[in-house]
Structures are given as C-alpha cells and as structure tokens.
Amino acid sequence: MIDREILLEKMKTSPYKPMRGKIIEARMLTDKEKFFRIQLEGKINLGHEPGQFVMVSIFGYTEAPISICSSPTDKGFFDLTVRNVGVFTNKLHTLNKGDIVGIRGPFGRGFPIDHMFGYDIVIVAGGLGIVPLRSLIRYITHNKNDFGNVWILVGCKTPAELLFKEETEEWMERSEIKINCTVDRADADWHGNVGLITTLIPGVDINPARTYAVVVGPPIMYRFVIAEILKKQIPEYQIIVSLERRMRCGLGKCGHCQIEGVYVCQSGPVFNYAQLKDFKGECHEKAV
Amino acid sequence: MKYASIKKEDLNIWLEYLSGRARLYAPRKKENLFVFRPVKDISEIALKYIPTILPPKKYYFPQKEKLFKFKIRPFKTAKAIKEFEDFILFAVHTCDIAGIQCLDVIFRESPEDPNYLNRKEKMIIIGIECLEYCDKHANCTSMGNHVPRGGYDLMLVDIGEKFILHINSEKGEKLIRGLTYIKEANDADMLSLERVREAKKKIFKEELNGSLAKIYETFDRHFASPIWQDVGRRCVACGNCTSVCPTCYCFDTSDEMKLSLNEGMRYRIWNSCQMEDYAKVAGGEDFRKGRDSRQRHRYYRKFKYPVDKFNRYFCTGCGRCTRTCMAEISLIETVNSLLAAESGTPERPSASGVAERGEAK
Numbered sequence: 001m002i003d004r005e006i007l008l009e010k011m012k013t014s015p016y017k018p019m020r021g022k023i024i025e026a027r028m029l030t031d032k033e034k035f036f037r038i039q040l041e042g043k044i045n046l047g048h049e050p051g052q053f054v055m056v057s058i059f060g061y062t063e064a065p066i067s068i069c070s071s072p073t074d075k076g077f078f079d080l081t082v083r084n085v086g087v088f089t090n091k092l093h094t095l096n097k098g099d100i101v102g103i104r105g106p107f108g109r110g111f112p113i114d115h116m117f118g119y120d121i122v123i124v125a126g127g128l129g130i131v132p133l134r135s136l137i138r139y140i141t142h143n144k145n146d147f148g149n150v151w152i153l154v155g156c157k158t159p160a161e162l163l164f165k166e167e168t169e170e171w172m173e174r175s176e177i178k179i180n181c182t183v184d185r186a187d188a189d190w191h192g193n194v195g196l197i198t199t200l201i202p203g204v205d206i207n208p209a210r211t212y213a214v215v216v217g218p219p220i221m222y223r224f225v226i227a228e229i230l231k232k233q234i235p236e237y238q239i240i241v242s243l244e245r246r247m248r249c250g251l252g253k254c255g256h257c258q259i260e261g262v263y264v265c266q267s268g269p270v271f272n273y274a275q276l277k278d279f280k281g282e283c284h285e286k287a288v
Numbered sequence: 289m290k291y292a293s294i295k296k297e298d299l300n301i302w303l304e305y306l307s308g309r310a311r312l313y314a315p316r317k318k319e320n321l322f323v324f325r326p327v328k329d330i331s332e333i334a335l336k337y338i339p340t341i342l343p344p345k346k347y348y349f350p351q352k353e354k355l356f357k358f359k360i361r362p363f364k365t366a367k368a369i370k371e372f373e374d375f376i377l378f379a380v381h382t383c384d385i386a387g388i389q390c391l392d393v394i395f396r397e398s399p400e401d402p403n404y405l406n407r408k409e410k411m412i413i414i415g416i417e418c419l420e421y422c423d424k425h426a427n428c429t430s431m432g433n434h435v436p437r438g439g440y441d442l443m444l445v446d447i448g449e450k451f452i453l454h455i456n457s458e459k460g461e462k463l464i465r466g467l468t469y470i471k472e473a474n475d476a477d478m479l480s481l482e483r484v485r486e487a488k489k490k491i492f493k494e495e496l497n498g499s500l501a502k503i504y505e506t507f508d509r510h511f512a513s514p515i516w517q518d519v520g521r522r523c524v525a526c527g528n529c530t531s532v533c534p535t536c537y538c539f540d541t542s543d544e545m546k547l548s549l550n551e552g553m554r555y556r557i558w559n560s561c562q563m564e565d566y567a568k569v570a571g572g573e574d575f576r577k578g579r580d581s582r583q584r585h586r587y588y589r590k591f592k593y594p595v596d597k598f599n600r601y602f603c604t605g606c607g608r609c610t611r612t613c614m615a616e617i618s619l620i621e622t623v624n625s626l627l628a629a630e631s632g633t634p635e636r637p638s639a640s641g642v643a644e645r646g647e648a649k
Contacts, residue, residue: 002396010400011409016355016554017365059358059552062541064570085570100363219573246569248541248559251399255538255561258585259575261593280511 015251018057018102024077026096029163033128034093036080037070040103046078049110050135051242051270055250056080056092057102064088065247065265068106069131071138081131081163107250108269111136111214111240119212119238120148122204124225126197126217127156130163132242132269133216137171144176151204152179155197155221159183159190197221201228208233214240226273239273291473291481292453298469299451303330303378306463310374310412313347315340324377335379335446338422339606343384343534344377348407349391355403355541355554368553372406376463379416383426383606385440386433387534388413393598394537403556412459415440419484420491425607427495427620430503433605434492435485447480495620498627500601506630507592511584515625520580522615527560529609529617530586535602536560561585587622 025037040046046054048068055063070079084093095101113136121140125133140147152171156162162181172179180200182193193200197217213229215222222241229239245257245264252266260279262268294302306312312327315337322337324344354368380388388408395404417436418428428434436443441460445452452473455461464470473481496503530536540559545552560566562582567575576582590603603619610618 007396007400007405008409011402011405014356014367014402015399016403016556020363059360059554060543060545060549062543062554083571089570102358102363102365218571244569244571244573245575246567248539248556251401252397253394253401253537254540254556254559256540256559256567258567258589258593260588261596 015104016249018055018063018104021056021101021103023095023097023099023101026099029081030161032161033081033083033163036082036092036095037077038080038101038103039077043076045072045075046103046106048072048078048106048135050113050139051110051132052106052108052135053132053250053269054078054080054103054105055107055247057104058088058091058095059102061088061091063102063104063248064092065107065245065250067132067135067242067269069134071135071142073139073142079134081128081134083128105250107265109267111242111270112272113139116212117146118148119210120206121150122201122206122211122213122229122234123150123152124197124201124213124215124217124222124229125152125154126215126221126225127161128163129216129218129221129242130154133214134164134167136214141171141174141177148210149206150177151206152177153197153200153204154179154181155183155200155217157184159187196224198224198228201225201232204232206232206234208238209235212238212240216242230273236274236277237272240270241273241276242270243268245269290455291478292455292464292470293447293450293473293477294453294470295450300330301469302464302467303327303333305467306376306378306414309463310376312376312378313344314378327378333379335416337379339381339383339426339608339611341608341612342532343387343606343608344380345387345391345534347375347377348388348411349404349537351558353403353556355556357551357553358543359551361550369403369406372410374410374412376412376414378414379444380413380440381418381422381606382415382436383428383431383433383604384534385413385415386431386437386604387606389439390535390594390600390602390604391537392439393594393600412463413440413442414460414463415443417443417445419446419488423607423611425610425618425620426605427603427607427623428605429492430494430496430500431601431603431605432500434488445481445484447477447484450477450480452477452481495605496627497624498630502630503591503623503627504595506626507588510626510629511588513626513629515622515629516580516584519583519617519622520578522617523562523579523583524615525562525564525579525582526614527562528612528614530560530562531558532608532612534604534606534608535590538566561589583617587619591623 020041021038023036024039029035053065053067056066057063066080068078069081082089186194213234215225247257247265248254250265252263257264313324314327314333315322316332316334322340324340356368357366395401441457443454538559539556542555594600594602
C-alpha cells in the first residue's frame with residue numbers, strides 16, 4: 001500500500017548517508033585481521049541483533065559490508081574485525097584510534113535469538129566465521145540462563161590465524177560453555193586438536209530436537225559441516241548459517257547480493273538450512 | 289472529462305505550451321535509431337519510433353546519480369541535490385510505462401529510495417499508444433503491455449485527424465485545462481478509438497508460444513536447462529542488455545574526490561549482473577561464475593523472481609535487449625526454446641489429480 005504522506009516524509013532523508021563513527025580502539029589480532037571498536041556520535045547504541053552487519057564508509061573508497069562482532073549487550077560502542085583483502089579493507093587497516101568512518105545500518109536479519117531460548121546451542125566457526133559469531137557468543141555469555149548447553153567449535157588453518165585468543169581462553173574457563181578448537185596444520189606450540197572442524201562434530205552429545213546449530217565459515221567449510229550436522233538429526237530449520245555476499249547498498253536494491261530472488265542484505269545474511277537447501281544454484285550453500 | 293481530443297495540427301501548439309510548463313523530454317531520431325532528448329526544436333519530435341536506444345529510465349534513474357556530498361575532515365555529509373526539477377516525458381510507449389511501474393514497485397518497497405521517489409514525484413508521463421509493431425523484436429503483446437494499463441498522466445491515441453487524450457490523473461488534467469484547442473472527446477471520437485483498438489487486435493498477436501502462466505512454470509522447471517549453456521556460450525558479457533532494459537536497476541557506488549582530496553561526492557552508477565565481478569566477494573568466491581549463470585539470472589529476474597515477489601513480470605516486451613545484443617541473443621527465441629523444451633518433456637500430473645502413469649521420468 002502506498003501512503004503518500006509517509007512516502008513524502010521518507011523522501012526527505014536519505015538511507016545512503018552514513019552516520020559518523022569514531023574508532024576508539026584499533027589493534028591487529030593477527031597479521032591479517034584488525035579489530036576496531038567504534039563509537040557513534042552521542043555514544044548512542046547501534047541497536048543491532050547479533051549476526052547483523054553495517055556498511056562501513058571511507059570517503060574516497062566507498063563502502064563495504066562488515067559483520068558486527070560485538071553483542072547488543074555491549075553498550076555505547078560496537079566492534080568490527082576486518083581481514084585485509086582488497087582496496088577498501090587495505091585502507092581501513094591504515095585507520096587507527098581517533099579516526100572517523102561512516103556507518104550505515106545495522107542491516108539484515110541476525111541470528112534468531114528469540115527462537116533459540118531454551119535450546120542447546122552448537123556454534124561452529126570456520127576461519128573468519130568466528131567474527132560474526134562473536135556477537136552471538138558474547139550475547140549468550142551475557143544471557144546464559146536463557147540457553148541450555150553451549151558448545152563452541154572453532155577451526156582454522158593454523159594456530160597463528162586463531163582470532164580472539166584471550167577471549168577464547170576466558171570462554172574456556174566458563175564451566176557452562178564447552179569449547180573445542182582445531183587447526184588444519186599445527187605448530188610447535190599447539191597442544192589442541194589437529195584436523196578438519198568436521199571431526200569435532202560427532203563428539204558433541206546433544207538432543208537434536210532441542211538443539212540449534214549455528215554454522216559460519218567459508219562455503220567449503222559449512223557445506224561439509226552441515227552434512228555432518230544433518231547426520232546428528234538436527235532439524236533443517238534449526239541449522240543456522242550466515243552468508244557472505246557482495247553488497248553495495250544494504251537496502252535490497254543494488255542487486256549484487258541476490259541469490260535467486262532473495263536479497264541477502266535484507267532477508268539474510270542469516271538463513272536456516274531449510275531456506276537454503278532449495279536454492280537451485282548460484283550458491284554453494286547446499287550440503288554435499 | 290476523462291477523454292479529450294486534439295486536432296493533429298494543434299499538437300505543436302500544445303507542445304510549445306508544455307515546454308513552457310516544465311522541462312520536456314521526447315523521442316527524436318539519431319542516425320537510424322531513436323533517443324529520448326530534451327526538446328529544443330518541436331519539429332524534431334518523433335511520434336512514430338522504435339523503442340529508443342535507452343529507455344527514459346535515464347531521467348528518473350540516471351546512469352550516474354549523486355547520492356550525497358561529503359567532507360573527510362571534519363567528517364560531514366550533505367544533500368547532493370537541493371531541488372529536483374519538474375519534467376515531462378512525452379510520447380512514451382506503453383512498454384516503457386510498464387517499465388516505470390516496475391521500478392515504482394522496487395523503489396517504493398521499504399526501505400524506500402528517496403532519489404527515485406523524488407524524481408518520480410516531479411515526473412509527468414504523456415504516453416502514446418502504438419498502433420502497429422515497432423519491429424519483430426518486440427514481445428509486448430505476450431507481456432500485456434501493447435495497450436495502456438495505467439501508469440501515465442495522459443495517453444495519446446492516434447485516430448486519424450485527431451489524437452484522443454486519455455486523462456489519467458490530476459497532473460495530466462492540469463496540462464490541458466483551459467486550452468481551447470483541446471476539447472472533450474465526442475461520441476464520434478470514442479467510436480474511432482474503439483475502431484482503432486479493434487484493428488489493433490488483428491495486428492498484435494502473442495509473440496511468445498505460451499501464456500505468462502505457462503512461461504512462469506517453464507522457468508520454474510528449466511533452471512538446469514542446456515539452453516542456458518547455449519545462451520552463455522554466445523554471450524560476450526558486455527552488459528548491453530541490462531543497460532538498455534527499462535526494468536534493470538542494479539547499481540554500484542563510486543566516490544569522486546575534488547582536487548583538495550578532502551571533499552567529494554558519492555555517486556551510484558548503473559551496474560550489470562552480466563559483469564564478471566558482479567557477485568564476487570573480496571575473498572574470491574564468485575557466486576555466479578560463468579556467463580551462462582549470469583544470463584540465466586537476467587532472464588529469471590524478468591520472468592520468475594519478481595513474479596514470486598511482486599506478482600509482476602519484469603519483461604516489458606520492448607525488445608531492446610534483443611535489438612542491442614552483439615551476439616544476437618534473442619529474448620523471444622530463448623523463451624520459446626524453453627517453452628519448446630517444456631512441451632517436449634512428459635506432462636506432469638494435472639492439478640485434478642489424474643496422473644498419466646508411466647510417463648513421468
């Protein structure tokens with residue numbers, strides 16, 4: 001329905017204009033990933049759900065969609081963790097405490113927290129997948145009594161690539177969260193598991209009907225992880241995935257993020273497996 | 289008065305009047321093709337034309353559009369366009385009006401796009417009904433866009449000595465109010481209009497070998513069809529088909545800096561799903577690798593996805609993509625081959641539940 005009054009009002013402002021975000025903390029987490037803590041003007045909260053993203057602007061370099069890696073329960077700021085992979089992120093990595101970026105958002109749908117109350121949660125993070133999942137993990141640690149048992153399975157190529165090391169150790173100390181890490185290739189200091197993340201899944205003891213599995217990582221990883229989780233009999237709509245896509249607007253217009261008729265920036269980036277499995281092509285999200 | 293009429297000899301007087309009211313854009317000849325241009329000389333306006341190289345989209349969704357001004361130090365953003373100007377699109381074909389209606393749906397959908405809405409607010413559309421085919425590439429009849437279906441302020445129909453004017457909005461009414469040479473249509477005029485429409489029925493026949501419902505169903509089932517590989521093999525990924533499409537609206541953004549390197553402008557620029565990097569992410573994953581999957585995506589964005597979402601086909605039948613294609617990929621041909629492939633496969637059990645046993649694969 002078109003309400004002219006409302007339309008006329010909306011025509012006065014632009015959703016393309018970013019807010020001012022000040023970097024209040026910046027540090028390298030590994031040699032490729034940098035962590036940023038950002039404060040909006042007036043220290044207002046971003047008001048996001050875990051799993052949502054923002055469009056980060058650097059004037060002269062346009063914009064990129066970046067996952068928010070802090071929880072809405074972290075007040076007065078929000079966190080981003082960015083890998084240096086292209087022109088935009090390269091520039092972003094040169095920014096430090098006190099520098100200003102543009103922020104639009106939050107955009108999309110986050111993890112279905114409201115549906116996950118009272119369930120056991122299995123979080124599976126592959127590589128950079130831990131970044132959006134950190135928002136969920138922090139949310140759960142701040143609201144632990146809402147959830148059942150929580151497993152966190154983290155995998156990456158080498159121990160040097162492991163993100164949020166200190167935080168992971170803190171999570172490990174908490175008795176109500178079980179955390180397990182694995183690397184593809186160990187180094188001399190590594191005492192944990194070695195092997196693909198899929199090897200950790202059979203060991204998780206769950207009641208599938210009462211469990212949500214949240215899987216984030218590169219397509220090659222979650223295809224195999226989902227196949228493994230499906231073996232555990234977790235219902236398809238309780239398997240949650242977050243997708244990465246090229247995005248230029250965040251508003252469901254520019255077209256880049258589309259999978260078939262779905263705009264990932266608006267309907268995603270978080271989907272459940274039941275939503276994804278029927279996509280005929282164009283995405284690598286199908287379990288093998 | 290809902291229908292008015294104007295004598296052909298008075299048309300130029302009216303056009304003079306219109307050009308004084310707002311900026312007037314109309315089609316005119318450019319070499320052997322046609323283009324929409326600001327009207328400088330009324331005698332140059334072409335009333336009979338094959339669809340212009342670019343649809344009038346360039347005026348309400350410009351190829352390069354200012355989004356906002358910015359300053360790096362101190363961080364500041366500002367409106368890029370202070371005021372949008374009134375303009376009249378004159379002699380727009382019904383297929384292109386259908387294209388405008390498609391973009392209306394897209395940009396009105398929440399979150400609304402203020403740039404488009406502001407331009408649309410200032411736009412007046414005066415259409416002209418085609419009484420014969422522009423050329424063999426049009427499939428407007430199959431899409432139901434060969435006759436006016438709203439979306440305009442005024443619609444001109446040539447009935448011989450006169451044009452009938454269908455008044456479809458307050459904005460349109462204002463453009464003819466108080467003009468002595470535009471009169472309320474009389475019974476004879478209305479009879480002529482009826483005759484013209486009758487005659488049209490004999491000329492305009494469905495160009496695609498199946499109803500829209502059938503086409504939709506066919507697309508639903510032929511995602512993996514080898515036809516897409518064939519189209520992909522011929523496609524050169526130039527993106528012409530999307531540039532000329534009245535319902536393509538994908539864009540990219542770009543920042544342009546002033547010499548000071550402290551101030552600049554963010555633009556949005558038409559982009560094409562046919563481009564190689566269109567769905568590629570920074571890490572290198574490409575979600576629509578191959579020209580076949582990108583061409584298929586374009587077709588599905590006309591005949592399947594928008595139907596699911598808005599119950600609207602995003603092909604207007606203008607035929608531009610076929611006309612402009614360097615590899616001679618024809619939309620009519622592609623859709624008809626899909627339909628042929630569909631009718632060649634065993635029928636599915638009918639809705640009434642009477643299944644042809646043993647025929648299903």
